[in-house]
Amino acid sequence: MAYFDAASAAPLHPVARQALQASLDEGWADPARLYREGRRARVLLDAAREAAAEAVGCRPDELAFTSSGTRAVHTGIAGALAGRRRIGRHLIVSAVEHSSVLHSAEVLEAAGGSVTQVAVDRGGLVDPAAYGDALRADTALACLQSANHEVGTEQPVGAVAEVCRAAGVPLLVDAAQSLGWGPVDGGWSLLTASAHKWGGPSGVGLLVVRKGVRFAAQGPVDERESGRAPGFENIPAIVAAAASLRAVRAEAAEEAVRLRELTDRIRARVPRLVPDVEVVGDPVRRLPGVVTFSCLYVDGEALLHELDREGFSVSSGSSCTSSTLTPSHVLRAMGVLSEGNVRVSLPFGAAEEDVERFLAVLPGAVSAVREKLGAPVASEVVREEDILVVDSLGKRCPIPVIELAKVIGDVPVGGLVRVLSDDEAARLDIPAWCEMRNQEYVGEEPADRGTAYVVRRAT
Amino acid sequence: MAYFDAASAAPLHPVARQALQASLDEGWADPARLYREGRRARVLLDAAREAAAEAVGCRPDELAFTSSGTRAVHTGIAGALAGRRRIGRHLIVSAVEHSSVLHSAEVLEAAGGSVTQVAVDRGGLVDPAAYGDALRADTALACLQSANHEVGTEQPVGAVAEVCRAAGVPLLVDAAQSLGWGPVDGGWSLLTASAHKWGGPSGVGLLVVRKGVRFAAQGPVDERESGRAPGFENIPAIVAAAASLRAVRAEAAEEAVRLRELTDRIRARVPRLVPDVEVVGDPVRRLPGVVTFSCLYVDGEALLHELDREGFSVSSGSSCTSSTLTPSHVLRAMGVLSEGNVRVSLPFGAAEEDVERFLAVLPGAVSAVREKLGAPVASEVVREEDILVVDSLGKRCPIPVIELAKVIGDVPVGGLVRVLSDDEAARLDIPAWCEMRNQEYVGEEPADRGTAYVVRRAT
Structure with missing residues (x-):
């Protein structure tokens, strides 16, 4: 625990x-x-x-x-x-x-x-x-x-x-x-x-x-x-x-050094242990005990449940965990990925071995969630002239991004993908995915239902 | 205690x-x-x-x-x-x-x-x-x-x-x-x-x-x-x-009977033990543990101190105890005496012997306060035609009432006393004193300083 x-x-x-x-x-x-x-x-x-x-x-x-x-x-x-x-x-x-x-x-x-x-x-x-x-x-x-x-x-x-x-x-x-x-x-x-x-x-x-x-x-x-x-x-x-x-306060100076070393470990090792992760927040000007990262193609709530089963209590700024179904205003304002978001905030006295065990179980927890989400119901993919249209209407984060990732290879470099989504998180996560994947985010357009997010394949 | x-x-x-x-x-x-x-x-x-x-x-x-x-x-x-x-x-x-x-x-x-x-x-x-x-x-x-x-x-x-x-x-x-x-x-x-x-x-x-x-x-x-x-x-x-x-709640029915008996004792015995006391509040429709009374010619704060010294913690709605120097709006709305006010509110489990000891020490505590206040600086008493004027300007409750009580015998039945006071409590306590003493409260008039309260000797 x-x-x-x-x-x-x-x-x-x-x-x-x-x-x-x-x-x-x-x-x-x-x-x-x-x-x-x-x-x-x-x-x-x-x-x-x-x-x-x-x-x-x-x-x-x-x-x-x-x-x-x-x-x-x-x-x-x-x-x-x-x-x-x-x-x-x-x-x-x-x-x-x-x-x-x-x-x-x-x-x-x-x-x-x-x-x-x-x-x-x-x-x-x-x-x-x-x-x-x-x-x-x-x-x-x-x-x-x-x-x-x-x-x-x-x-x-x-x-x-x-x-x-x-x-x-x-x-x-x-x-x-x-x-x-x-x-x-x-x-x-x-x-x-x-x-x-x-x-x-x-x-x-x-x-x-x-x-x-x-x-x-x-x-x-x-x-x-x-x-x-x-x-x-x-x-x-x-x-x-x-x-x-x-x-x-009497313990703060010493404990800050200790916790900062532990969160540094997480900051450094999570991106090596887990593919497609973005560690967010200022790497230097930051609280000693807090480290936050987002995992592409992961449902934040499902990941929290996996970690909870492993005995870790963390929170998430993903829309998936919130009752309001809008992603964290903080992550949105930063323009970073919100899906699969995990905040680790260590209390005073957090044990080094717990941090190590967290790093040991995290990759498996992320993989398990990705596996479950890996075969979503096939989307309606329609090619309209040179545009590939992915219909993710009615599907929740991170499905729209997963579907985008699946089809981006199907258009030529310079070609466009239009993702139709009515999930508010897509507005944040599709541009963030483009940033992480070096693809070009063109912008959003109104659609009959939901919003169309347009991405140009750049690489 | x-x-x-x-x-x-x-x-x-x-x-x-x-x-x-x-x-x-x-x-x-x-x-x-x-x-x-x-x-x-x-x-x-x-x-x-x-x-x-x-x-x-x-x-x-x-x-x-x-x-x-x-x-x-x-x-x-x-x-x-x-x-x-x-x-x-x-x-x-x-x-x-x-x-x-x-x-x-x-x-x-x-x-x-x-x-x-x-x-x-x-x-x-x-x-x-x-x-x-x-x-x-x-x-x-x-x-x-x-x-x-x-x-x-x-x-x-x-x-x-x-x-x-x-x-x-x-x-x-x-x-x-x-x-x-x-x-x-x-x-x-x-x-x-x-x-x-x-x-x-x-x-x-x-x-x-x-x-x-x-x-x-x-x-x-x-x-x-x-x-x-x-x-x-x-x-x-x-x-x-x-x-x-x-x-x-599980204890309430039984405890209500017990506390009501104790507060009944206080309600019944305080007026017999202490002269010039008014027990206030509805005698029947009332909470089991609360009894409140006011003592004529007594400074509420001084009485609280006396009782505290004897080991009793009670509160008061007298103006004297409040930082704002206006008497309790509750006592004012009821039109009862506010000076020397004491509220006894018994907690669950209050001991009978403590109530008895309270009744034993109360008369001495009230007397002690009255004694200290009994010889106030002599007021300026002026007879204007048939009106006796008492100048209590600058004096705090209960002094104006004490001075009124001292001079009421100096006017004939039917004669008037005019009490000049700038203490807000006098507005409540002078009419209340008249009610207790069967004197006629004529009303108040503006004065050069403070207010003039006019009382007609009725008995």
Whole structure:
């Protein structure tokens, strides 16, 4: 059994468990009350706030505990936008932010505001100059993650913060993936994080708003957490969150070296062990424990099941695993292959032998899935003049790409293949396949049903 | 040591602690994931939802877990209002709702909607007919607590639900104070509750939306909890909440009889043991464990300190204990004395001998506070024609009432006393004192500074 999905949720750190259990006895009462149990709860809450603030690098009164990282993002963005409503209603986000940021942006747009999505390169990295270009006179807020949750790419937060600061625009940093590894440097204005990402308990997020940043909490508020997180404070969980943040920080430098070596192994060896694999995400600027790759002609969900049977828990940004049937917006924004996508995110303390065993079973798992998919129902292949038409309508990723690969040899170099597909993932995966196979992706055209993706055989 | 503030937060029930600890190992992963740890988390979450739904008396798919009772109220009211926006933007609440309901009402008003507050009688009880009178063609939602958090009065939820149903208006019931005792009967449409009120952990609320009720969640949402509670689910706490709800329900009938007998003792004996006390709240229709009284000529905060020194943790709705310096909106709406207010709310298992010891120390504690306040700085007393004027400007509750009581004997029967005060509590406490003392409260008049409260000596 090896759990390799720390980027979703890390198992509870032993220090978090200890602190939680200890504070269940001391921290259950209302910290706003004057009696003994209330005062004890208040002392615990204050101490946790100081510890968390020290780890973040902020003042205790700048930090509020929320009920989750998602809630911290929602509250932080809404409050910062409202605080600068007179300036305007324009928001800048990167195209690879966490869904909580993008959902907040959708709410702004629905209410008549405007949003600029800053593109990323093929490694998932934003360009600080692109943030500069996106800034407008009516920009109320910019958002950037410290590191990407799906591919591990670390963003140039310091440089983007400088660009924003020069324009007088606050920057909100979603530090959910990185805060356990260290503080976020640079002149950010707001910061959010999530305790269960660093081994703290569920139910605790952080929202930091620097002094001087205009902020107007939205919706009903009460007197708790400086009016930024209404509802009874979950003090045992808050204490556990703060204690475990200190604990993981104490181990972070050493563990980062160790995990980076393990993910380097995966990055280097997976492409040698498995044919037709693309390792995605920036190879250098990345989180120590995250490595992500996509396997051509593989159904991500089927691969996850194969790996689960072998005792490995990983996640996938493939459309096949998601209930919404659209592929990961992160992979799409990077323009990389989304099919057969696997994210390995090693928790603190991940064992080297588990990583080695993962590398040992992966090739067989991929082959097994490819074998099952290798003989799909024969498609309707029609030659229209010099164009070969593949009808993949009604078939799910990765079938359209498999069918394309099967017929590309049937047209001469320079000839065209038209793949008809109504699977949203094809829009991403067919161009990505062309990139990997050095074929020319011509573009897409509307079709009677679905979309026609046109590929020219180049080699 | 006796903790008598269960209406704020109950100590963790042993079953909640057990369930929490057990599910820390099984419930930390993302229940949306397909691998083993995720599936285990999903099983726990589903089982908790079924258990909680059974206790509420609803379908599992009608129940969402939120991060607090306050959050459940905020989300429930906002979603129900938005779901019926085409009908109108009028909201009905009782005057004694929890602040989370009133804060939601304020947000509606700030956004251009309108709110009707239904008055309560001197016992804190609403009249179902008053809800009927408040209903309008544009009423989107009505809210009513199942029982009041400050005085324990149980509201006629079933009758109010019928009145609302007849008009096609959904009723949201805030069941925070009562759900541990039993399900809320009647045809309500939405229901909210808070786990730490019944001995569950902090960090879990319930939001139930009956099938067929129009509901449109506001703000950013995600795929979790039917789109009604964004952010990673806190499964260990949810499991503990559901398990402890079942556990307290199993003990509820027996424990209700026991606690009701104990609070009956307090209700009966406090007025005999302590002079000038008003026991508030409905004497019959009330929660088993809550009893509230106010002591004339007493500073609530000072009394809480005295009782804390004696080992009793209770709370107070007196203005003196609140940071905002306005007296409890509940006591104000009831028109009862707010000064020297004490709420005793017994937790499950409260010991009889602790209640007896409380009754033994209370008279001394009240006397001690009264003694300290008994010799206030002499007020400026001026006789203007037939009116005695008491200048209590700059003095806090309960001084204005103490000064009134000192001079009432100095005017003849039929004569007037004018109390000048700039303490907001005087507006409530001077009429309440008149009621208790059978004096005639004439009314208030603007004054150069503060307000003049005019009292006619009647006896």
